Amino acid sequence: MEYPIRVLHLVRYLEQGGIQNLLMNLYRNVDREKVQFDFLVCGDGVFDDEVKRLGGRIYQMHYLTDLGRKKYEYELVDFFKEHKEYKIVHSHLNEISGIVMEAAKKAGVPVRIAHSHNTGNNNNFIQKMYKIYLKSKICKNATDLFACSKEAANWLFKRESNKATIINNGIDVERFSFSESSRVEIRNLYKIDEKCVVLGNVGRLIKQKNQIFLLKIFYYYHKMNSNSKLMIIGDGNLKDKIAKQIKNLGLDKYVILVKPTEQIEKYYNAFDFFVFPSLFEGLGMVLIEAQISGLRCFASNNVIPKTTKITDNIYFVDLKNSPKEWAKMIPISNEYNRKKLIIKDNNYDIKKITDKIQNFYLKEQRENE
Helix, strand or coil: CCCCEEEEEECCCCCCCHHHHHHHHHHHHCCCCCEEEEEEECCCCCCHHHHHHCCCCEEECCCHHHHCHHHHHHHHHHHHHHCCCCCEEEECCHHHHHHHHHHHHHCCCCEEEEEECCCCCCCCHHHHHHHHHHHHHHHHHCCEEEECCHHHHHHHHHHHHHHCEECCCCECHHHHCCCHHHHHHHHHHCCCCCCCEEEEEECCCCHHHCHHHHHHHHHHHHHHCCCEEEEEECCCCCHHHHHHHHHHCCCCCCEEEECCCCCHHHHHHHCCEEEECCCCECCCHHHHHHHHCCCEEEEECCECCHHHCCCCCEEEECCCCCHHHHHHHCCCCCCCCCCCCCCCCCCCEHHHHHHHHHHHHHHHHHHCC
């Protein structure tokens, strides 16, 4: 076997997000003399430069919604046939993985992995019916099924979920541990005084992440504590709507929108509380990161599995509660001890997760040579 073997990952963009953060955490820790990651994406992303620095290749093609199903599948088949160096294709596109797996099988790719990262979607009835059809193609065409949790496996793979390998979303604990110097650096950058209470949120600006509801929470919180700010880190198709809502609520001076960044760990240090009212989550990786940073977290009870609770610093709140009720739960003082978290088991240790994935790739490559 020639090293490094090259594994092709499919993800929509290399942007800040749970899936992408997992992939980058794996990529930074994998033995790149043995395994290299390449990516097939649909546009530019925040991690592109880092991937290239690490020796990865990035290919771009139009997404399903731009091409339609037939043309999207044809282009995938052509890509896989053109790049016969890829014996392992690893798709992170949830339901769309049905098309990817079928195309990879037609092109003769021997190892086809479908990876579930979620527990729901925001589609309308017709879209949901179409996605159910796509789901049915996954198990017929994939050689292996991965999921970030049992709940995510149940959602995407249905009756075949018991065949899925659970891959916990690994975290670099040292990287996300609390740093006083990073806290000072980011707060100085945005001219935030130490007494100011900063509520933080990290996630794509999409319906799933429920940031419009978050703004309403902050509206009531700011009424109780005028020396407060909300910082949201992410990008997405609701950016303009969120900006308009900020203006409508009169919060222009108190809400900070930050573009996705490679140094996300520094921003957790600048927060005082993490607020995460998502409509659904396959795992909620940012909650793990926030807890490792020592933050008190307030998350929707729709975030599953509850194994995201790795400290006593996380509180699950019903989305049926009003924004005002959410706001009342968050303390108005930021005077609490940010302790460095030590994870006693290895469920989220990135080095353990990386070893598991790397060994799988190497084994499959050997068996298919």
